[in-house]
Amino acid sequence: MTMRRHKYLIAVLLALALVATACAEGDAETTTTAATGTTAAPGTTAAPGTTEPSDVTADDFEAGDLGGIFIGPGEAVKIATLQAISGANASLGTDQVRAVKLALEDKGTINGHEIRLAFEEDDLCRSEGGTIGSQRIVSDPDVVGVIGTSCSGAGVPASKIVTEANRVMISGSNTSPVLTEAGGVAGPAWNEGYYRTAHNDAVQGAAAAKFVFEELGLTKVATINDGDPYTQGLTTAFEVNFEALGGEIVLSTAVGADDSDMRPVLTEVAAAGAELIFFPIFQPAGDFVAGQAKEVSGLEDVELMGADGLLSDTYVVLAQTKGMYFSGPAVPPTAAYQDMIAAYEDRFGEAPIQAFHAHAYDAAMILFAAIEKVAQVNGDAMFIDLRDVRDALYATDYQGLTGHVVCNEFGDCADPIIQIFQNTDDTPDIAAVRANRLAEYVPADLGQ
Amino acid sequence: MTTATVGKKRASRLNFTNLFRWVVGSVAVVVIFYGSIKSVASGRLSWAQWRDLMVFGVAQGSVYALIAMGYTMVYGVLRFINFAHGEVFMSGAMIGYFVADALNRAGIWNEQPVVSLLIVLLVSMTTATSIAVILERVAYRPLRGAPRLIPLITSIGASFTLQYLFRGLFGAGTKAYPPMAAIQGKWIIFGIPILKSQVIVIGSAIVVMAGLYLFVEKTKTGRSMRAVAEDPETAALMGINVDGTIVKVFAVGGAMAGVAGALWTLVFPTVNFFSGFLPGIKAFTAAVLGGIGNIFGAMLGGVSLGMFESVGPSLVLGGYEVPAFNQLKDVVAFSALVLVLIFRPTGILGERLAQERG
Incomplete structure (x- = not known):
């Protein structure tokens, strides 16, 4: 009977996973058209009288081989977190979600577009959580990138799902060599489009x-x-x-x-x-x-x-x-880190509760920097080519809280x-x- | 179809089944013996360490046995598995934590260890008993007379409901019991140094189970429980209040789970909303291993399962130099279950049912 209980659960989860994957794939292919569909009709995107209805659409931009994300006037740039926020390892993920929120507030806007944390998924510190959470995130075609996961075990499936949906994933605390490299050889779970600011x-x-x-x-x-x-x-x-x-x-x-x-x-x-x-x-x-x-x-x-x-x-x-x-x-030895801790305590009422908040902050910041660098601006609208985002992240050279963040070809960006x-x-x-x-x-x- | 052909068919099928049993059985026995002998002969572990492993196994197993009481008694009376029983166990341990924490803050915890432990035990028992009784009233009594699958599914629902209720009320974090100085260290029992916490666990479990046995065999309430288990309709005709008796069965099962919850936290002093799941599954396994519906079976099954888990990986897998074999203790425990069920489909002592009821 106990096995049967598991089987039912697994069957239901698999069915949901199939649906989610199917949606995600469909969405990824039709990202540009879907965006056109929702934003092309004048008057639906902007409140009347506040902003001039824009006639710029996704069709005005040339998308690379991974497609792109069109952000209409007044729309937000969406990012997501996938972190361990419940259970025995909740400290590990909560600490990083808070850091991402601080980074988001510090950055403010990208080319006048608000940045929105559209998903705060739970990676459960397990591969199941990584799978389900990342599928939920990529089912939204407008999410540019994911800051996560907390645990390498969740990172293995999540890295595959997120990068196959053409988005990028940057982790502040995955440290397993399998996700990037060991001794100059790509790890078995390495994917293009996966980066980390944590050490290997x-x-x-x-x-x-x-x-x-x-x-x-x-x-x-x-x-x-x-x-x-x-x-x-x-x-x-x-x-x-x-x-x-x-x-x-x-x-x-x-x-x-x-x-x-x-x-x-x-x-x-x-x-x-x-x-x-x-x-x-x-x-x-x-x-x-x-x-x-x-x-x-x-x-x-x-x-x-x-x-x-x-x-x-x-x-x-x-x-x-x-x-x-x-x-x-x-x-981190940087002075900027001291300021971040002060802001953290001020905002959340306690000192940081784990060791990776600065890494998650840097992860969010290099994602914002990459988006800002590659965004094609036309009037109030903006287009983000996903191939350009990947390339920009691999070219990251950033002075962060954790030190000098430079990504290598396997996505290891830490200054460990x-x-x-x-x-x-x-x-x-x-x-x-x-x-x-x-x-x-x-x-x-x-x-x- | 004539009776003769049916008989013939059955005979040939039996032969095949027997053959299969003997092949599996002989292979298993050879594998186990060869592994054990190699393991012992290698001298990797000293005799004292083997002995310690056995004591750990008995301590763990006696907690399983206490939880298994709830499964087996409810099965005996209602013929369904109350999957929410693991959560009843967790509820006792969880509420016990808040009391222990309060006692610790008040400085009583280490000043008056015996009193504190008794208070935690009482609170844990009361909580678990109440939850079990409420569960019976809300989730199972309205389904009395429904097909057996219905209460089974309901119990799975009740299990999740309780888990997430506790998560909602007390948060998802793991709560650590305050350490108690008085139960650290070892006592020498019959010349064997045993951890104090384990002595308490094994001793309490024996006392409680003996009490349960006397209660079921010697008291009037116990007799009515056995009568309802035997045949509820006839028992009702004889003037036994069947619903009342069933409530008492749940209450006793819950109290056992409460004791188990308090004892468990002496050995593993943490609790979270999910803590009941695995011990619940293990205790259910123990009940099946011993023969479900059978109180002695549950005791024997619990202790056996604890021993398989504790000694099995080192003894059998260690002999074959399997890497990282301690990770496989659940494999060993459930393989043991499968082996026992192949030879004794009704468990070690057999189901104790008067007759098969529909």
Whole structure:
């Protein structure tokens, strides 16, 4: 019966997905004509008396091979977010949605057109959420680009769906190498039109490995992933680099993202003789690993290390995470970042709750800059060629909050600085943890 | 068609089924034994670690068993699976969290651990019992007499309703119980160091289940429950209030889920609106494993399932050096279910039904 319950759900979701895809494809092909249909009739677009009815239509513009989006007089430029905004990882996505809103307010308008956040979809931090959310977004033919996803697992399907609908997607926190590149080779989930302002975990894994081996002086490490592309990519990068440094990976294992009983896997870790457990997973599984580690015989003195997925306000406050190390993106060194934090606190009533708000802000900003650069303006109307948007994003050279944002041919745009933090009894919240920095690495330190 | 041909057909089909069973069974037994022997012989885990794994399994399993009581008792009386039972369990744990949090703020939580735990237990039980009774009144009683599929679908609807009601009321975030110093660390029981929280879980589960057994077997209410399970029409003719008895069955099942909710949070001190789903599915599995409708079966099924999950991956898969085998613990648990059902289609102890009712 339980299987049947799942089957029904899956069947319904698949049916909806089919409908959504069919709509999306149809819409993408007819983007220009659909826009013409709605805007060509004078008097329907603008309120009488306020704006002169424009006679410019989508037909006045030449669209490239990916089509384009026509924005009539008084119409808004639409963008979307696809972030983890519910569940155990809500901090990761909420933090970024807020940053996108700040960027949107800071930017104001593009050539006189308001920018509207037309969708705030939930990626659920899973591939299902990435699939459904991105299909919903691309079903609107006027959305130019998506800022998302929060989690690489959601990013894999979303990147494919969004780029196949000819739109662009820029993530502020996907870090898995599969989405862009590893060692100069395109990852299996790489798509043209996907970009990210977050670091690639090839860098983070190397930084974490170097810290453990050189600063902590530990040589025996167990890694735990949960099968998600982010966690697998990061543990793999860690393992390769740690072994290259001369360390030993005594156990490389995995748990289910929904598991709560971690004692069996921790017993295996104890049997393998690990001195440190590197578990770059998510909540709530991360809560249980940290909570149960000290209860398993043989792990009383083991060191725990997580990564940026756990570097959130809801995780570092847990009693069992005191003493843990975290790798994650640097607190941006720019003065503009301080202003952004002040604006964030002012607008949302609390300090940033995760580590990727600045990256999401930069992601939104490079999208706005690209749209502004390629927009073909005719009177009050504007036309955005989607091929030009992609090209403009690949040519991005932008001084952002996170540093110098320059995109390579695989869509990696970050200027990555990885820092290692420690959560102690003296760090009551996420801001304090991120201020308690033990080490900092840039790719040059890591031979990359 | 004559009786003879029917008989012949049935006989040949039985033979094929038997053959299939024996082939699957022998392969499974060989696979399990070979894996286990290799795993144990490799000396990867010490005896103390195997023992710890078993204790973890029993603790986890006794919580499954408590939740499974609700499934099995409702099935025994109404012959349908109350899929919303996992949410009844979650509701107890969730409301318990708010009480625990308040006690912690008031400074009572670590000052008076026993009193605090009892309060949380009582609140959790009361909440779960009330939700179960309301559920019966609102969702199931109007459907009494409808085909069995109808209440089943309703229970799935009730399950989602409760999940998203709790999400709406208390938010989607995970709530962490405050840590309690008194239950950290280990006690030595029969020379074996066992985590205090697990001792409490296993001990309470045994006491509660023993109480339930006595209640069902020895009290008048228990007797009327058994009578209704046996045959509701005849029970009604004998002067038993069938509706009242069914409410009591839901109440007892809910109370068990409430106890399970409070005990679960001793071991896994977090709760969110979705926490009831997986334990609910596992407990349902445990009930089927032991023989649904059978209280002893649910106890045995719960503990077995906990053991399969805890020891199985390391014991069987570890022997074959499967990478990252701990991820596969659900595979092990459900394979065990399939194997048991192939040989005993009605579960380990068998369904305890007087007769098949329509």
